[in-house]
Amino acid sequence: xxxxxxxxxxxxxxxxxxxxxxxxxxxxxxxxxxxxxxxxxxxxxxxxxxxxxxxxxxxxxxxxxxxxxxxxxxxxxxxxxxxxxxxxxxxxxxxxxxxxxxxxxxxxxxxxxxxxxxxxxxxxxxxxxxxxxxxxxxxxxxxxxxxxxxxxxxxxxxxxxxxxxxxxxxxxxxxxxxxxxxx
Ligand code: AP5
Numbered sequence: 001x002x003x004x005x006x007x008x009x010x011x012x013x014x015x016x017x018x019x020x021x022x023x024x025x026x027x028x029x030x031x032x033x034x035x036x037x038x039x040x041x042x043x044x045x046x047x048x049x050x051x052x053x054x055x056x057x058x059x060x061x062x063x064x065x066x067x068x069x070x071x072x073x074x075x076x077x078x079x080x081x082x083x084x085x086x087x088x089x090x091x092x093x094x095x096x097x098x099x100x101x102x103x104x105x106x107x108x109x110x111x112x113x114x115x116x117x118x119x120x121x122x123x124x125x126x127x128x129x130x131x132x133x134x135x136x137x138x139x140x141x142x143x144x145x146x147x148x149x150x151x152x153x154x155x156x157x158x159x160x161x162x163x164x165x166x167x168x169x170x171x172x173x174x175x176x177x178x179x180x181x182x183x
Pocket of ligand 1: 007009010012032052053054057058060092140168
């Protein structure tokens with residue numbers, strides 16, 4: 001199974017994503033985690049990415065597409081993959097379409113986590129990651145609305161979009177996800 005998790009920052013992509021990959025035995029590909037790994041390792045990309053992430057902006061399409069291309073070329077994606085936090089722009093979505101066509105691995109489902117902004121703000125302020133201060137969260141939400149929200153329609157038109165209510169008990173949300181993926 002090849003899936004994409006779509007949703008605002010703090011909508012639960014990482015949290016539910018861990019359960020999804022455990023349940024379905026697929027590879028977890030999180031562009032945010034890869035970028036944070038580069039920051040920790042102090043690579044040139046990491047130094048550049050840190051500035052962008054701390055400002056709540058997006059790393060360039062070219063860089064993240066290159067990362068995903070490399071990741072999807074590894075053997076552990078043979079049973080399927082879950083993309084978490086990618087694509088986030090129309091250019092990334094179109095690049096992904098081309099890449100998956102080349103690889104002969106079509107998307108089965110795009111899960112959209114529907115969570116309101118008030119809930120998101122409270123979740124992220126509670127978590128307190130480096131980019132979880134109020135100003136950066138507001139910027140991330142602005143960028144999400146401008147760049148990522150249009151992907152909801154993009155995937156609806158492709159017929160792969162499934163919307164899941166992402167608020168409430170974590171087990172309940174996971175049951176909704178399983179119901180969406182298993183039908
Ligand atoms: P990324 O790491 O992708 O962060 P994000 O999209 O901002 O998402 P988060 O990790 O904040 O939220 P999430 O939806 O995973 O929610 P989570 O499960 O953690 O990206 C970070 C940055 O990297 C970007 O801003 C950008 O700069 C760069 N980047 C990454 N990908 C990129 C791309 N493709 N292109 C360009 N740039 C890119 O949950 C959040 C919190 O809520 C947790 O504390 C969790 O415990 C809690 N929580 C979860 N579910 C519930 C629930 N049901 N009830 C209560 N609390 C809950």
